[in-house]
Amino acid sequence: MKLNFSIRYKTPFGQSMHVCIRYIDKDGHVRDVNEPMRTDDGDTWTVETAGIVFTHVPIRYLVYTYQVEDDAGKVMRKEWNAVPRMFGLDVSRNYIFHDIWRDLSLQHYIYPVSQEREAKQVGSMPCFNCSVIFRISAPQVRENCLVAVLGSEPTLGVWNVRRYLPMHYVGDGDWMLTINAYAMVFPFEFKYVVVDKATHDIVEWESGDNRKADVIRLEDGEQLVIYGGNIRTKCKLVYHDELLGIDDITNHEIRELYI
Template identity: 30%
Template sequence: MTLSFNIEYRTNWGEEVRVLGSIPELGNNLPEEALPLHTVDGIHWNTDVDVQAPKSGVIEYCYHIYQDGKAIRTEWNSLPRSLHVSGGAKKSYRITDCWKNLPEQQYFYTSAFTESLLAHRERTAASKACKKGLLIKAYAPCIDGDHCLAICGNQPLLGDWNPDKALPMSDIVFPEWQVEIDASKISFPLEYKFVLYNKKESRGVAWENNPNRYMADPAIGADETLVIGDRYVYFNLPAWKGAGVAVPVFSLRSEKSFGVGDFGDLKRLIDWATATHQKAVQILPINDTTMTHTW
């Protein structure tokens, strides 16, 4: 299996781009073993590497900037890049990435939202690989479990611009969404937009706040999947709101506590917040913060 990494990054003199990942061919997440990329203009970086597909079928990776053999800069990696791979030794993935800076509304990418407030408890499986595939990935964290991200465009398999017939995407690595499309069924040029899709009602709810996305024929070969990532999707929807309570633990009181606030009271407070449909409980730090300067 061949992975072809491609990224545009304007480096300074003496700097180079490397890719670091979760498989031996990409360094096993050891910074000193990261795989260097090549360039002819200091802007467009690429490399090809033959790999063994991991048993999990998932490869995680990120990009770093090196100088004199040391990493001096890294992209935002709170949400690692992940690639679900399948196919035999002849399969190839052509990956086109952009450098990841801190996203807008970064707090929506934290575990408080992705694993609790907007958690997707039941996730759909990754798309099956196609002989000639176009894998489109996008970030959209502000979507609850009743909805999903979908693609609608100028192709029959994308609904022919009918949002109710849009192609749903997988939330296997939420808040990133992905879907692999059979490129042999696409008549290029491709135009599309992302849609907020209501899964229970099977209808499109809102179009993304962005002009039509356009793609000329990328000349995808046999046994090749072109991976297009790093799309950020936003909708003109009301801001997320949630009521909660803020209280220091020492101020809690209950008939079953010592009367000075303890962790048993904190659990009862959380049960009460759940029963009253609140979204957050905020407390003061429960340990000293002066030693670590994290106040």
């Protein structure tokens, strides 16, 4: 099993990016590893590691986060990690993680996530010989709606509004989908959409440019994991008008809603 991590982040001189990986076996035992990353341009940081294979008990999950360290190993900055990046693992596969840095997300205390929405276990997501795994944070999506993927490839519906691929809610406002990438042509473009559960119609598209999967191809056994940060859709904000003494509602577009 090989793990390949990639993230864009401009660090100050004398500091470097590290990925902190936690391996969890089926009995709940953990092993933590800190992997230093490298960069050729000061912007894109990468590392490839063979991962850890437990001798007697198979690995079930991988959880990881990024942090910035100085030359002495002092941690200068950590990602927000209240909602962990957790993925089920198949040790016979190789994984490619394309990430963006996560800071404290305002969404997770402005928009409480409903506890009634049934979450799918991350470890039960399917695994194909070649897969693309989409993950997006969308805590503002209402209970009567779901998140879906639509894109340029036939597997992703060729932008046909009736051929979107519904995603699975995995808890804490996050949605995931694993698709078989065997017949897909790379690179491709895609967007996340919000779908009404009752009518099955798309009620909102993400704003901004199309998202892109920039890999050239996937080899046998490779799993491409695309973490998309926040879904770029509008949501309702309730605020109190001190002058009039009343509550009011406004629509706010979620883009990079971080502090």
